[in-house]
Amino acid sequence: MLSNIEAFILGIIQGLTEFLPISSTGHLYIGRHLFGLDDAGLFLDTMLHVGTLLAIIVVYKDDLWKMIRQPFSKLSLIMVIGTIPAVIVGFSLKDYFEEISKTGVTIGWEFLVTGGVLWFAEKAKKGSKKLEDINYSDALIIGTFQAAAIFPALSRSGLTIAAGLMRKLDRQTAAYFSFLLSTPAILGGIVLQGKDLIVGQVESVTLFGLLIGTIASAIFGYLAIVGMVNFLKRKSLKIFAYYVWTLGISIILLQWLGIF
Secondary structure, eight states: OBOHHHHHHHHHHHHHHHHSTTOHHHHHHHHHHHTTOSOOOHHHHHHHHHHHHHHHHHHTHHHHHHHHHOTTSHHHHHHHHHHHHHHHHHHHHHHHHHHHHHHOTTHHHHHHHHHHHHHHHHHSOOOOBOGGGOOHHHHHHHHHHHHHTTSTTSOHHHHHHHHHHHTTBOHHHHHHHHHHHHHHHHHHHHHHHHHHHHTTOOOOBOHHHHHHHHHHHHHHHHHHHHHHHHHHHHOOTHHHHHHHHHHHHHHHHHHHTTOO
16 A cells, blocks of 8 residues: 555655656665665556646646637647657557556666756857747757657756757746646646556555645745746756766666666
8 A cells, every 4th residue: 555645755756857858767766775665556646747747737827728629720730749759659669668667677778868968068059949939840859859748857948958958048938938848748647647557557545645745746846947947047957967976876776786
């Protein structure tokens, strides 16, 4: 039985790390490992993603409503184009990457790669593109970076923000579009997990545990979105690069010693 406090902590981890450029899947793996859990359970995992989806809906309600009302607008089209790479990779390699996520054998190295991408993005010449300036090529390239984040400890938000900076989006817009583009990715993941739930793959967790985990994920996801967009006004991504490099090296050493 997953305890309520464990569900709450995993909700905080999911909410924060989904939108900070440090990998939610990698951090959830670490959290589960520290709790002695091979898997937190599909039902809880689904509800944690529901929480982060709720956070996105609250922050981006105007843009999402605009896309619903105008499905052939430019914003809608760049969202579709940006999502295509993740759909292709997700359906083609889903089972393979799910197995990698369970073992965690590569996450230390993936944290190092995430740090490298963030560092390199900070070296890119500063851009000034706003949301309305994003073209279809920008969307496809940023979406391709999102698809690469199917590896468990490659940060989806980190890679897409970095790609946005490389495509000359201004810093706030790079974060804003990154989080907006996560909407169909997270929703698609929930749908796929929901399909598995129908066939009975549900773990032992209390209803209260599910509730507090989902609420924690939503609240901390909201704080992470707002905080990250504001953070990039003045601050560098390098602090996150230092963090994931330290974490990656630590995990590699602990795995080599047989401790982790």
